[in-house]
Ligand SMILES: Nc1ncnc2c1ncn2[C@@H]1O[C@H](COP(=O)(O)OP(=O)(O)OP(=O)(O)O)[C@@H](O)[C@H]1O
């Protein structure tokens with residue numbers, strides 16, 4: 001009798017088996033999307049692996065926000081199928097946390113940070129009932145983004161960096177498996193950009209969560225990325241960093257000359273060529 005390991009076997013509890021069983025975080029099959037008969041992008045055939053930190057890039061108006069809204073079930077595809085975490089995209093999916101573009105503009109300015117985070121949990125603007133279990137989760141989310149000190153202030157009285165922390169807390173409060181963030185670094189100074197990136201990286205270390213982040217500047221995220229979704233000539237693709245962070249591809253994508261630089265210490269960054 002041969003008691004040796006069976007080649008190709010995957011016993012229960014085996015990490016290889018587990019990996020094979022986990023559906024991709026996002027699966028697009030033959031997807032096109034548009035408004036009023038005008039196509040924004042088409043031929044969406046890609047998979048984003050679960051557990052990654054993935055940026056979404058593309059020029060203004062190429063349909064990055066539309067892609068996120070598709071995953072959130074807020075926009076229906078014109079054709080094809082959209083699967084998120086192994087199930088068809090649907091509105092109000094509690095497994096997804098969302099930080100919208102221009103977060104501060106999309107919510108009332110009179111509301112406090114803490115109330116917003118509680119809304120992220122209950123999803124009900126008028127149901128601000130104090131439930132001890134919910135309050136504990138709100139406290140934990142605020143602590144995770146180090147926002148305890150200003151969470152009682154109205155959003156209108158917070159700086160951009162503070163608002164972004166509240167935005168991330170409200171998206172993380174239900175312990176989502178997928179976090180989608182639309183330009184979370186917009187309008188932040190370099191210090192706050194770095195802080196928000198560090199915060200997201202730390203949150204990923206604390207619990208398994210896939211992150212999809214729309215950005216215009218890849219550089220702050222480059223050291224941490226596991227892949228990139230890019231919208232090129234009206235079609236979305238998913239690629240490895242080494243394939244996407246490429247002079248020719250980025251120059252074509254943005255329609256202006258972009259150079260990829262590798263420093264002596266091996267760090268990678270992109271810059272617009274004069
Ligand atoms: N609800 C809508 N109704 C009609 N057209 C829309 C709607 N939402 C988006 N669009 C159009 O779809 C296209 C893509 O918009 P989207 O906001 O997804 O682009 P984006 O890549 O996020 O751009 P930006 O970098 O400026 O945020 C644009 O032409 C936009 O005008």
Ligand SMILES: [Mg+2]
Pocket residue numbers: 064065066101182
């Ligand atoms: Mg957008």
